[in-house]
Amino acid sequence: MSQPPERAVPTSTDVARRAGVSRATVSYVLNNAAAVRISEPTRRKVREAADELGYVPHAGARSLRSGHTRMVLLPSAHIPVGPLYSGFFNDLQWALRRLDYTVVQYGSLGLDGDGAARAWAELRPVAVVSLGEISLTPHGVNVLKRSGAKAVITLGPQRVAGAHALVMDQREIGCGAVSHLVERGRRRIGVVMPEEPGLGFFSQPRLAGARSSAAASGAHVEPVPLAYTERSAAALARRWRALGLDGVYAYNDEYAMLLMRALQDEGIDVPGETSVIGADDLLLGRLLRPRLSTVRVDLVTGQRLAELVDRVVRDPGGEPERHDLMGARAVARESS
Amino acid sequence: MSQPPERAVPTSTDVARRAGVSRATVSYVLNNAAAVRISEPTRRKVREAADELGYVPHAGARSLRSGHTRMVLLPSAHIPVGPLYSGFFNDLQWALRRLDYTVVQYGSLGLDGDGAARAWAELRPVAVVSLGEISLTPHGVNVLKRSGAKAVITLGPQRVAGAHALVMDQREIGCGAVSHLVERGRRRIGVVMPEEPGLGFFSQPRLAGARSSAAASGAHVEPVPLAYTERSAAALARRWRALGLDGVYAYNDEYAMLLMRALQDEGIDVPGETSVIGADDLLLGRLLRPRLSTVRVDLVTGQRLAELVDRVVRDPGGEPERHDLMGARAVARESS
């Protein structure tokens, strides 16, 4: 079954030759061109020839000729862990495919804003949906638009000049968590800051939100570094009483579960001595005892985002819009 | 800041005109061509012109001309949830980028094997690394190779003719789990089958492995459907005693945690009355009491896989290799 080393890639010329027609005819048949009517026998011949040769059109050549693509590019550096996010992602892909777009995730780990924008622009995507891990600059947006991108949409904490923005203000999460703890009478509140790389983009604004909420109510906020390991959690738990905190917002449910268990193992009563709240409303948080309180986040649905992409692509003229779309609300369970 | 609606995309011709040089010179400068020596002032002029125009080369045109790309395509239907997988993914992307490849994940949700292969082939990737969710057929492999892919590598339960295979036999996981339970004296063993779509690809072979292990030791295996909701778990727990099972392998740690909690809430002692084991060795599994036993899986590192890709791309002639790479071993904690 192994091929001769340098077998040429079949082109539409090969298909045409094999079917005994012109290249134009091949193109018409394979693209179901409505403008011209081709006889059924000819169509059959063309299709058969294409099949036999294993002909697949060259997307680059096509876009070169047509001047556009149907590619929606989603930059992805770290894929955030969690069912919330991956569910959203899958929805979005599915919805965009329904609208006949080709969805491509471009691994952009280790590229800076403008370098990334240039790399993306080389592919001439019709739209870019930036999930916010790569900070797109106004200049980057410009490069993309100049390169033919009809829609540049950012999903993140703030808008970027020139791009449509779906503003998901992570601060609301920290704010909601701390407000909840304050309502419960907590005054000295720890905020877990993950030590894992790549999370600062989320954890920093969450901390800022926590701070602003605390400031409004005269509570104290204390950032607490924590790595996602049992060791780190145990070490933190050991010096917990020295910190003198009576409540903690632990970044998300996973860190919260880890910390809560460590506190319990250290003999610290939750929520009696310390209240704990996470974020993301993971199912697993309900399995611990006490059940983990959390901040639930309403993400935009993939379907709605896909519709926005399509609308902007069809009518790129409009001024960039800004939608605020994150609702964050605390869900009280038993740990707070 | 908004652009005139139909601003043309700048090309190397525009750059050449603006810099007052020929297109060839632009190409030489921008690609750092070693063969020709261009004066420093000229280089500067060209770079400035490119910058001012926001020129970005057209990847399609380039690949058309050069006849190849540096794109490594990773099909992704569902992104499997979990730190294991996303860590591997990020490693792989990073390592491939180091080797100067462009990594692109292609959303292939809802495409069948051959349709997907054709869609991928349109992009003329130099390599395709299929994570196995999309079942690549021998015919699909052929289409890809014909379209110029030097390396087609599958990561999955079995090899596909014509492709290099990194065989990760999911059966080993089910096998390891059930063997562990049998060693613990369990004879009637439930195997949780997730009801969520898209997991059959993993759960079926795991069940098969469980069956073969049970057959070898005369134990009984009973497939048990379970959705990833508390309701479903509670319902299953309620009829648990009627099932008469004394051990359960729960697909992975997340389902295992869910089920274990439901069993405990129903008053069923774990591991006294029923042993529970999961898979994937999630950190969270160690937070429950009893601590969750699990099957740990050794995935190939992204670095090694990247090296394989590069090697095959450079020397595509060789016969497809097959590497067996999954080690699965049970980790006994307290739930079994």
Place this chain on the structure above:
DNA sequence: TTGAAAGCGTTACCAG
């Protein structure tokens, strides 16, 4: 119905 030809942006080759 089909064919011929132009042109999309890029780069390699070859003469100046």
Place this chain on the structure above:
DNA sequence: CTGGTAACGCTTTCAA
């Protein structure tokens, strides 16, 4: 060092 030219694969307009 620079510029002209051709070719990559494809679509589309115009003509036959």
